[in-house]
Amino acid sequence: MKNLPALIIASFCVIMAGGCAYHGAVYSEYAQFALDVRSTAESSAPIKVDLGYDRGVLAYVPKLKGKTGEACSVISWQNIGSSPAPSSIGTKSVLNVDAGFISGTAANVASAPRDATVVVVVGPDAKAARLELKTIGGPGERIAAALPFAPATVIVIAPELQERKVALIQKIAALDPTKVNKILEAAGFPAVSSDKAKAALQDRILEARTEDAVKKLEDAFKTVQ
């Protein structure tokens, strides 16, 4: 949508212009991303890749009633990512966006510190009764808990990266625990007891999702060869 930024700005202006009568919260966000890859005439393979991403958000959050009341409680979240292959572009992780906005009483409760007692005293226009609650965990933990699903510890990774991980796994069987611990240390992980060394290295290989993580393990393996 070519005119999305203009639309957001225009909407904002309309709200502001009409808006000496408006008493609430306005939130706007605009993001644009584009990638265009082309090969030269000398290239052996004709390559042309286009990728575009264009997104705008405009939130118009009214007050419950009148000029003095709280803005309505709104929680909005977006999580944009890429889990299928490729898990990385070059040596960089694929872009992930995790953003949200919270308004009104919900924002006050969300931002309260750990183990705090939050008392919501309603205005004269609201019908709800007084609300008192005690927070458990910090704001980040509570916001994360509001998200619907636990993050995945295992995701689909690019076939090329998977092959390299399998190659590392196949080397473990021939190693003694001392060498396995050296690999763990060379890769920046703590050494473990001999009986757990191979399992620990197996876990580290399983957890490696990016080019950087796999390369670090590959380099660590080279230190014992």
Added chain:
Amino acid sequence: MATKLVTLNANDSLGDLQTAIIQTEALGFELITLSRGVVGGLQSNTATFRRLTPGTQPGPLTLLEVAGTRPLPQQDVDVNTGEAGGKMLISYSAVLVRGNETNVAAYRG
């Protein structure tokens, strides 16, 4: 440390869940159970794996969806039908597929 618990992306398609499990098994693990669970208070897809000797790999794995709208006797038929061709059922449970609770049968072989 004989078993390993992992969480899988609850917004993935069934095909991506299967790929993630197969890629994990290629690293010396064998799927034992797959079901929705709760981790840190959040809904999740939790899979348990038996740890194998690194370098060894279990047989092929297939995940199949069984429509939750079908009555139990028909689900029974569907699950048994999936065992054709030498496949063995190892897990039949609710799994989050694209964020929705879905009946998923996992077969080995």
